[in-house]
Amino acid sequence: MSTVVRPLLVIVRLTLLDALRRRILWVLIGLTLFVVGLSALGFDRLVSLARENGSSETEVQLGVSQMLIVVAFMFSFILAMTAAFIGAPAVSSDIDSGVLLAILARPIGRSTFLAGRWLGLALVAGLYALASGLLEIGAMKLASGYGPPDPLGAAGAIALQAILILSLTLLFSTRLPSIAGGAIAVVLFGMCWVAGVLGGLGLYLKADLMEQIAVVSRVLLPTDGIWRGAIYALEPPIVIAVATDSGRTSEQLAANPFFASTGLSPAYLAWVAAWFAIVLGLAVLSFRRREL
Amino acid sequence: MPAMSAHSTGSPSAPAIETRELSKRFGRTVALAGLSMRVEPGEVFGFLGPNGAGKTTSVKLLLGLTAATSGSGTVLGAPIGDRETRRRIGYLPELFRYQSWLRAREVLRLHADLARLPATRRSAEVQNALETVGLADRANDPVGTFSKGMQQRLGLGAALLGSPELVFLDEPTSALDPVGRTEVRQVIRAARDRGVTVFLNSHLLSEVELVCDRVAVVNRGRVVASGTLDELLGEQAVVVRVSDLPSEARAALGAYGTVETNPADPDELTIRPIDPARIPDVVAGIVAAGGRVHAVAQGRETLEERFLELLGAAPDPEGSAAAHRAVDPGTPR
Numbered sequence: 177m178s179t180v181v182r183p184l185l186v187i188v189r190l191t192l193l194d195a196l197r198r199r200i201l202w203v204l205i206g207l208t209l210f211v212v213g214l215s216a217l218g219f220d221r222l223v224s225l226a227r228e229n230g231s232s233e234t235e236v237q238l239g240v241s242q243m244l245i246v247v248a249f250m251f252s253f254i255l256a257m258t259a260a261f262i263g264a265p266a267v268s269s270d271i272d273s274g275v276l277l278a279i280l281a282r283p284i285g286r287s288t289f290l291a292g293r294w295l296g297l298a299l300v301a302g303l304y305a306l307a308s309g310l311l312e313i314g315a316m317k318l319a320s321g322y323g324p325p326d327p328l329g330a331a332g333a334i335a336l337q338a339i340l341i342l343s344l345t346l347l348f349s350t351r352l353p354s355i356a357g358g359a360i361a362v363v364l365f366g367m368c369w370v371a372g373v374l375g376g377l378g379l380y381l382k383a384d385l386m387e388q389i390a391v392v393s394r395v396l397l398p399t400d401g402i403w404r405g406a407i408y409a410l411e412p413p414i415v416i417a418v419a420t421d422s423g424r425t426s427e428q429l430a431a432n433p434f435f436a437s438t439g440l441s442p443a444y445l446a447w448v449a450a451w452f453a454i455v456l457g458l459a460v461l462s463f464r465r466r467e468l
Numbered sequence: 469m470p471a472m473s474a475h476s477t478g479s480p481s482a483p484a485i486e487t488r489e490l491s492k493r494f495g496r497t498v499a500l501a502g503l504s505m506r507v508e509p510g511e512v513f514g515f516l517g518p519n520g521a522g523k524t525t526s527v528k529l530l531l532g533l534t535a536a537t538s539g540s541g542t543v544l545g546a547p548i549g550d551r552e553t554r555r556r557i558g559y560l561p562e563l564f565r566y567q568s569w570l571r572a573r574e575v576l577r578l579h580a581d582l583a584r585l586p587a588t589r590r591s592a593e594v595q596n597a598l599e600t601v602g603l604a605d606r607a608n609d610p611v612g613t614f615s616k617g618m619q620q621r622l623g624l625g626a627a628l629l630g631s632p633e634l635v636f637l638d639e640p641t642s643a644l645d646p647v648g649r650t651e652v653r654q655v656i657r658a659a660r661d662r663g664v665t666v667f668l669n670s671h672l673l674s675e676v677e678l679v680c681d682r683v684a685v686v687n688r689g690r691v692v693a694s695g696t697l698d699e700l701l702g703e704q705a706v707v708v709r710v711s712d713l714p715s716e717a718r719a720a721l722g723a724y725g726t727v728e729t730n731p732a733d734p735d736e737l738t739i740r741p742i743d744p745a746r747i748p749d750v751v752a753g754i755v756a757a758g759g760r761v762h763a764v765a766q767g768r769e770t771l772e773e774r775f776l777e778l779l780g781a782a783p784d785p786e787g788s789a790a791a792h793r794a795v796d797p798g799t800p801r
Contacts, residue, residue: 183581186582197569198569274563274565278559278560278579278623281532282579283553467494468534
């Protein structure tokens with residue numbers, strides 16, 4: 177057991193140390209604090225203006241929750257980009273530089289090395305996403321008085337989204353140069369979000385092909401499906417009630433890319449778990465066959 | 469330089485490395501076309517060959533860093549690529565790069581952890597390796613601030629960590645100055661004295677000649693010659709620069725061995741094979757016949773000459789003459 181666990185922990189520690197020493201984490205934390213502070217000020221100003229203009233508390237809550245979802249989308253996009261750019265060089269840059277030759281000549285398997293890299297980076301990306309997401313939600317609550325129903329679920333979904341992208345770029349990193357792997361992952365992330373929006377419109381317009389594109393994209397890369405879960409966790413029950421009471425059909429509601437009428441299903445989460453197993457398994461297979 | 473701790477090299481009869489028709493293809497390119505060789509425990513083994521001969525590929529195969537297309541072999545008694553055996557192996561890659569954001573001590577600590585050295589010995593082993601390669605005073609500096617030569621020293625330190633039984637050194641002095649090269653030779657000799665088997669990949673033939681017990685010359689993915697330096701370089705020779713030598717006296721030198729004239733310098737004669745004990749007789753004979761001796765050099769075919777011969781390339785007549793060691797001719801100059 178120690179022949180796998182110990183080298184694994186050595187690589188996890190090395191990866192965490194890498195993130196700390198190279199100041200990636202510190203830059204992200206600094207930028208996050210800046211963005212959280214700025215958005216809290218913005219929320220405070222918007223809520224004050226809305227109340228001065230005689231908006232009801234329900235209207236304020238609706239407005240704030242929608243704004244929070246937009247800010248969360250921006251966060252999720254930035255996190256996905258960050259995950260792509262920390263995951264893309266995780267193996268390829270060490271192969272290109274030759275650093276891996278000395279490491280893999282030690283009694284450590286390639287799968288152990290890869291698992292250590294993934295665990296370390298997933299810890300960095302996941303914890304950062306969780307912490308920054310909760311910080312943003314907390315700052316918004318302080319500024320507006322509104323708190324979403326499931327802040328941990330929302331932050332967790334955004335963190336999961338980042339780890340999905342990270343895992344995909346790690347797979348690319350076993351074969352592709354860093355820039356190519358990172359760029360492809362970001363493009364796929366964007367395409368899946370667009371496919372999700374198109375799927376919603378397809379439902380509204382009763383266009384089967386558009387719906388199918390969304391379904392397939394959420395299976396191939398579950399980032400958009402998980403994002404829907406984050407939206408649901410950020411919406412107050414009143415939003416769902418108002419939207420439903422307004423007489424709109426579920427098809428019409430699905431056309432709004434910043435609205436979700438249901439949370440993540442256990443079946444979908446099970447697929448996400450299977451997706452991780454498949455992608456990481458492919459990464460191990462690919463890395464084992466990679467010439468150094 | 470302090471000595472690193474000794475260890476057992478296992479069964480005396482078992483080879484440190486043995487390969488049988490090991491081959492490697494990259495697509496259509498044949499990098500190694502049937503490598504068969506044997507390296508004995510405790511020897512410094514030189515692995516020579518021109519660029520693209522398959523030297524680095526061979527090392528990667530022996531370390532399990534790449535898989536063989538066909539063939540088999542053992543390293544320290546275990547099949548090639550055996551993971552646990554790598555605990556007893558050190559490796560300095562030709563492309564030596566270490567995490568620039570780590571300090572030198574941390575790099576060695578990382579390798580000590582990965583090699584699973586006993587926890588109680590790790591700090592001492594790291595310190596020992598730092599001192600062995602002359603980096604003790606830069607131990608806490610980031611590797612990113614190191615020159616190439618210092619990084620290569622660090623790599624050598626990592627390779628020697630924990631007293632491995634077998635060390636692969638791939639061009640270990642490529643980034644070092646002459647002083648550094650001398651120090652590395654001393655480190656290699658000290659390792660051999662502790663019973664470590666050293667597999668030395670090098671382009672520097674003089675370096676190989678100075679430290680290796682046995683060598684193999686590889687060309688186009690195959691070993692074309694191997695053996696001790698004596699076996700490989702063969703007969704002794706003497707080179708004499710002489711003027712005013714009568715033709716009869718020149719012919720008489722044939723009694724000592726075959727006489728060759730350097731086409732680039734008609735005054736330079738090479739006599740081989742010759743017993744080195746008879747060199748004073750050769751000189752005395754030339755002087756007695758009226759010849760004027762300007763220089764005498766004892767030597768034999770250099771590794772460079774033999775290497776070029778094996779590869780089918782013409783040796784450089786100027787270079788080969790310079791490679792012979794000068795000795796006292798025993799006559800006034």
